[in-house]
Amino acid sequence: MTIAKTFLSSTSVRTLPSTIIKKYSPIIQNSKSYKLICPILSRNYSSQIETDKPKTFSNQHIIPRLPIPTLQETAERYKRSLLPIFKPEDYARAANAVDEFVKADGLGEILQKRLHESDKVEKYSWLENIWLNKAYLEWREPSLINVNWWCEFRDHPNGILKQVQKGQITDFQIYRTAGLISNLLSFNDEVNNELLPPEYTRQGPLCMNQYKKQFSTTRIADSPADRSISYWPATAKHIIVLFRDQIFKVQVLGEGGARVTIKDIERQLKSIVEQTSNTNELQLPIGLLTAEHRDTWATARKALESQSSENRSNFEAIDTALFSVSLDDYSTDSNIDISHHNLFHAFNGRNRWFDKSLQLIVQSNGRAGVNGEHSPADAVIPGNIFDYIVSKEPAQDPSNSSSIPLQAPQHLKWAPYSSLETVIKKAQSNIQAATDNVDSVLLHYNEYGSNWLKSVKVSPDAFVQMALQLTYYRQHGEQCPTYESASTRGFLHGRTETVRSCSIDSVAFTKAFDDKDFKKEQKLDLLTKAIKTHIEYMISATNGKGVDRHLLGLRCQIQNEEEKSRALIFTDPSYIQSMYFKLSSSNLSPGDYFYGGFGAVVPEGYGINYSIGKEGIKFSICSFKKYNETDSKTLRKTLKNALDDLRNLI
Incomplete structure (x- = not known):
């Protein structure tokens, strides 16, 4: 990164070897100074740069590691952030605790040294695993509302249907759902094949790693902390679809990831509706448990896994699925003040699997959006995916698609354990109380x-x-x-x-x-x-x-109760209050x-x-x-x- 910027600030770039130009072409090409200070580069190598489009993850090796601020930097910023929210006497006490922590040969220096040592052994970042665990996987409250986010899409270019009777599934709903599924598969293809252009700001390239954690990514309830699994390339050929609380494993790609037509996907979705309507073996709403307290869900999941190999196979199908789709046989009010609640929590948590990174939700009138589990990525990444899939509506068949036979959707059937119905009933009660509380x-x-x-x-x-x-x-x-x-x-x-x-x-x-x-x-x-x-x-x-991540990293280096008692910066009430x-x-x-x-x-x-x-x-x-x-x-x-x-x- 530093070398590349040096290239851009020097006329010596005119004599750079072509191998160097090729290596740093993404940064050079995206620099505002490109044509001004590199006229010969622009003239002689522009065709080379155009044809050698950088791959999605081609900049990863030149992106710098996250720095560890000095103790003094963080101490000053932290104290400054306390001034507007505390009375003078409370601020004075908090400031003294900070100064004591960062003084020469104090506990702060010991923890800072440990943090630097941990940075040496972490492959990518001193913060990555700390943040994933402390902010998400160790958090035991339900993901619903407390962790998951929602997004509502712009309505389809053809609009949405009016006055759809409850209990219906409409052709327009199936049509839009299939198109959005196809567009999501196209985006996954771009990530898998590194065709997605690497992203930049004025300061340089951005890390693209979070794109690897959107497809075939699932949070798994476990104790004492959850786990997260992710696959890249995400080569699964199936998704899961929920309809009336029934879960289906649905093939949407052919062998080797071959693309199928949107009509083929529509037929798969219609098959789910037919199977559900014609069966007398409706399964318990297992998906409700994904909105329960994480310890409750972890216990229930382990009980289900130990119950039968069929249950374990079901979980494998869900966890590895590219993403989840929920078909709702109802429509909410056209008032967006009301409709977004269906994406947020479905009013009662039904017909959802809240552990999937991406959960596409489509109502019977065609209104659509996503509920997402937050631990794998932050807002910008799924946001870019949504820009892609919604901007391409009405969806078109991929150029390489063909109509090929697909395995019929597989209705996932569960072998229950003795108290499962009681656990689900309790979950429904807890979820209803939580969703009713949302304003x-x-x-x-x-x-x-x-x-x-x-x-x-x-x-x-x-x-x-x-x-x-x-x-x-x-x-x-x-x-x-x-x-x-x-x-x-x-x-x-x-x-x-x-x-x-x-x-x-x-x-x-x-x-x-x-x-x-x-x-x-x-x-x-x-x-x-x-x-x-x-x-x-x-x-x-x-x-x-910043302040908060560095302090978190330092706090995680405390090794015993004696050190904990000495860390007044963290035991002072101002620490928790300033993060409230x-x-x-x-x-x-x-x-x-x-x-x-x-x-x-x-x-x-x-x-x-x-x-x-x-x-x-x-x-x-x-x-x-x-x-x-x-x-x-x-x-x-x-x-x-x-x-x-x-x-x-x-």
Whole structure:
């Protein structure tokens, strides 16, 4: 990476050997300076670069490893993040704990040294396994709502059906489902064959590893921690399809991955409907267990596996399937405020398998989307997949497809153990209580979007974050710890880092905004300063210089109770309180083909996803009904007013 940038900054590139040019052509070609400082390269080698298109994972060897910040860097950023949310006396105590931790020859230096040693033995990143285990696989609460995310697709170009009777499966539903399945298979082909172009930012290439963890990827309930399995290349020839809680193994590819026509896939889906309608052997709704407490599900899964070889074979079919598809024999209200709940939790958790990385869901009226398990990848990766498959609707047969015989869908039949029905009944009760508690609404704000924000020279993402800060302050009269996800894919196997959006400057802005003693120019200056601070936080996080992941890595190096008692930085109440994110947010822009959401991460908090389009901004707002402190509908109204007021200010 450094060498490649040196090439680009020097006229010596004109005399580089062709082998070097070929090796670094992805970076050279994507540099803004390419034709300006490399005119001879552009003239003599452009045809070579065009014909040697880089493979999907061709940049992996030049992507740098995730850095480990110094103790002093993290200590200063951490203390700075505590200032806006703690009283002076609480801050003073927390700051003393931090200073004690990072002092020379202190515990911090010991843990830092261990973290560097662990980085030497980890193949890709010191953080990768720590994050996967601590953030996901060791988490025992149900994945439904607490971990999984949802996305709703833009409606099909032909629209959706109106007034479909409950209990029906429609031809249009089958048609759209088959097309989306075919498009997903095409994307998998591109990943398998490394035809997907490697991605870049202005800073350089991005890690593409998460694309290997989207197909044939499953979270497996286990104890004391779950497991995750993934295959790349993902060469399975089948998917699983759920219809009326029945699970089918469905072949969708021929031998060697040969592509079939969309009509062939339609026939497979129709066969499932016929088999389910004509059988008297309906199976128990095993899929409900994937929405249960992870320990409960792990125990039930092990009991099922020990019950019979047929059960073990069923699990193998589900775990290795390329992805899951749920055909719903009902349609929700055309109001998107209601319809997205079907993707979020199906109102009762039925007809789903929440452990699959990708779970395509299509209602009888043709409205479609996905529910995804979060542990394998972050939002951008599945988002790029959805852009691909939805933008290609109406789906067309692949050029290499042909109509070939496929094995009939296999209805997975389960050998139950004695208490299975009781466990499922309890799961249904728990899931119903959880879904009834969800307060999730949407705001599609169409007054302005990124075009206008850029025209007034404002960072769209930082602007939305300040709008959220103002909204929360207006509704609750206080600031709160706020999480925004920042991607660290500029590093090998990078995932995310936390941007702590609540800053000293955001607090100053929100307090002044409705204060009549402040002039408009003063408010605008405070907003500008808050936005600048947020951008600095985002840049630091993206460059691997955030606070939360480093502190997590250090905490995981503690080896005994004596060290634990000395680690005042972690035992001080400020550590947990500063991570108690009552506002948890994520940017999934631009939202042209889909928008999505997720649950709040604390009981009295909000989960807010947003997509900033050119002419509008789509928000999803989730909280929990049991807590009187939160109200998603009221927050939506407050947010709309804040967006209007900020436009007027600017």
